[in-house]
Amino acid sequence: MRKVLILLVSVSMLLTVFSSPVLAKKNHPSTEGNTNISSIVTYDEMIDELKSLEKRSKGELEVFTLDELGYENSQSEQNRDLYVAKIGNGPEKVWIQGRIHGNEPYGTESTLKLLKMYVQNQSPKYQKVLDELTLYVIPMYNPDGSEMNIRHTELSESGDRIDLNRDWTEEGFEAVESKAWYSYWADVQPDFGIDIHHQGLKTDPETEEAITMSLGVSLAPGGPTLPNIKDGLYEDVTRQAQVHVYDSLKDYGYTNIDRYTVGNSSNGFSEIDIHGGVVSAMMLGLNYDNLNEDHHSHPAIFFETSGNTRDGNLGQRARGHNIKQNVLGLQELLHGLATDEVYDADPERWAEIPMPDTIGYQTDHSGFIPIEN
Numbered sequence: 001m002r003k004v005l006i007l008l009v010s011v012s013m014l015l016t017v018f019s020s021p022v023l024a025k026k027n028h029p030s031t032e033g034n035t036n037i038s039s040i041v042t043y044d045e046m047i048d049e050l051k052s053l054e055k056r057s058k059g060e061l062e063v064f065t066l067d068e069l070g071y072e073n074s075q076s077e078q079n080r081d082l083y084v085a086k087i088g089n090g091p092e093k094v095w096i097q098g099r100i101h102g103n104e105p106y107g108t109e110s111t112l113k114l115l116k117m118y119v120q121n122q123s124p125k126y127q128k129v130l131d132e133l134t135l136y137v138i139p140m141y142n143p144d145g146s147e148m149n150i151r152h153t154e155l156s157e158s159g160d161r162i163d164l165n166r167d168w169t170e171e172g173f174e175a176v177e178s179k180a181w182y183s184y185w186a187d188v189q190p191d192f193g194i195d196i197h198h199q200g201l202k203t204d205p206e207t208e209e210a211i212t213m214s215l216g217v218s219l220a221p222g223g224p225t226l227p228n229i230k231d232g233l234y235e236d237v238t239r240q241a242q243v244h245v246y247d248s249l250k251d252y253g254y255t256n257i258d259r260y261t262v263g264n265s266s267n268g269f270s271e272i273d274i275h276g277g278v279v280s281a282m283m284l285g286l287n288y289d290n291l292n293e294d295h296h297s298h299p300a301i302f303f304e305t306s307g308n309t310r311d312g313n314l315g316q317r318a319r320g321h322n323i324k325q326n327v328l329g330l331q332e333l334l335h336g337l338a339t340d341e342v343y344d345a346d347p348e349r350w351a352e353i354p355m356p357d358t359i360g361y362q363t364d365h366s367g368f369i370p371i372e373n
C-alpha cells in the first residue's frame, strides 16, 4: 500500500471529531482574516441560479423550499429558506447535499454545476441518469453558516454554535435546520446519499502532488458500526461506490484521490466512525420523533476536496479543478447507480485506494477505538 503523508492539516478538518471553536464575528460575511471569499457563491446567488435553471429546464427541474412544502420546521435559525432542487423521473432516489459546513463552499458550486449539466442534458449518459434516478439536490444545507463563512450554524436564542454534521442523534436536533432536513429526508426515503465536503490541504510526498480528493464513509467499513448494519450490505455498497468513483476519475490529469482519514503523521491517522453525522444517521436508520418508524435507511458516501476557505485563496485554476472533480465524481457515481455498474465493482478493491496506515477510529459514541494489531 502506498503511504501518503499529510503535510498540512487544516484546523477545520471537515469531519474531525474534535474541532476547535471558530472565532468569527457574528456579522457576515467574515473572511476570518485569511481568505478572499469574494468569488464564492452566496445564498442569494444560489437562489438566482436555481431559479434560472428551473426556467431553462422547461419543467424538468423543480425548485422549492421546505416552507413551500409546509413543514413545521422549514427555515434556518436565522430564518432563511431551505432550498431543494429535484430532477429526474426514475424510481431510485438519490439525496445529494452540499455545504452542511458553511465554510466549505464547493458543495454549493458543484451541485449547481451538476444541475446545469442535467438541465442542458445533451448526452445519453445524462438521460440514462434522469430516466433511472430522481435526484434530490440540496446545494446549501447550512445557509446561515455559509453566509457567516463558518463551519457551524448559530442558534438564534442562545447564540451557541452547532455542527450540523453532529446533530442527527437522539439527543441532538438542537438546530432547526436539522429538524427541517430530517423531516424532509424521512418523507423522501432516499435509496442513496452523497455528501460534499472540503478538507485541509494534503500532499503525497512520493509524487509531491496535492491530494485533490478523498473518498469517505462516515461509518468506517470494517469499523465498529457499519459491518453490523443489514448484515454488512452497506459495508459492501459504500466500498463499491468508492471503487467506482476512483476507477472513473483516477485517469484525469488533475485528480489525485485517496481515502479519507483524520489525524497526522506524528500522532497517527485514524478513520472516522461518527453516529451523529447526517449521512451516518441515514445509514443507521435513525427514527427521531417517530418520523421514521420503519427505520428506513440507505448507504451513503462523502467526497472531500481540498481547500476550504480557511486555507486561503487557492487561485482560480485549482478552484476550478476542485469543483470539476466533484462534478465528475458525482456524474460518474450517479451514472454507475443508474446503470447498476456500481454493484459490479469488487468491494475488496477498496483496499487499492491509497491511504496511510491507521491506528484506530475517531468516534462520537465510544471515544477513540484503537485498531488491535
Ligand SMILES: [Zn+2]
Pocket (backbone or CB within 6 Å): 014, 015, 100, 101, 104, 196, 197, 198
Ligand atoms: Zn465538512
